Amino acid sequence: MTDPTPTWHVIAMHGWGGDSLAWQPWQASAQERGWDWQSGERGYGTLAPRSPAWPPGPGRRAVIVHSLGLHLLPAAVLERADAVVLLASFGRFVPKGAAGRPWRAALQGMAARLEAGDGEAMLADFLREAATPDPAGLLPPGPGQGPLPASAVERLRQDLLRLEGTSGLPPGFPAGARVLIVEAGADRIVAPLARGQLVQALPAAEHWRIEAAGHSLLSANLVEPVLDWLEAER
DSSP: OOOOSOSEEEEEEOOTTOOGGGGHHHHHHHHHTTOEEEEOBOOSSSSOOBOOOOOSSSSEEEEEEETTHHHHSOHHHHTTOSEEEEESOOSOSSOSGGGGHHHHHHHHHHHHHHHTTOHHHHHHHHHHHHHTTSOGGGSOSOGGGSOOOHHHHHHHHHHHHHHHHOOSSOTTOOTTSEEEEEEETTOSSSOHHHHHHHHHHOTTSEEEEETTOOTTOTTSOOHHHHHHHHHTOO
């Protein structure tokens, strides 16, 4: 008889401009393994915001985040994680000093387009850049493919400020957790310096660098390798 207790409880969080539907292939594979899965939702499109929390009971706890998702989870979730998987993520998004000027200017330009009512086109441009070098047609359905409610525009604006204000690992990051960093070598969203600083901040982490992958990691085929990595140590 199969043990009804999940080996892992997983909480996943998407990044800026995304939504929880992107995790559907991950969730399906995790549930085939008998794991519990929750996808957080920030509410950048038509989906209602949803903040995940760990369920009671036994099982190990894993957080899987993409990009800004690391900074969107509550500290109470992060601090209880036994494992953390960082997909195209960062501690500090805008590098210090002159190196950060292009990234700060890009964020301010995006915010200006939101204020001017050009949010849909701006988000489509961002998602296309995030997909590169893969075609944007590979992106899953999400907020960039329809009108943006006013509440979504406001969350996008708030989180552009959050991006600019990140300064390192967020509160609650679990010092004793196993960590896997998946770096996109062709990432056009996260600065190379920011990626390098994340690796330096987590010297005990396992580090996978996928040279040809863009920020959205569309053709990286990561689902089974990442879940296998989690399952390798219970």
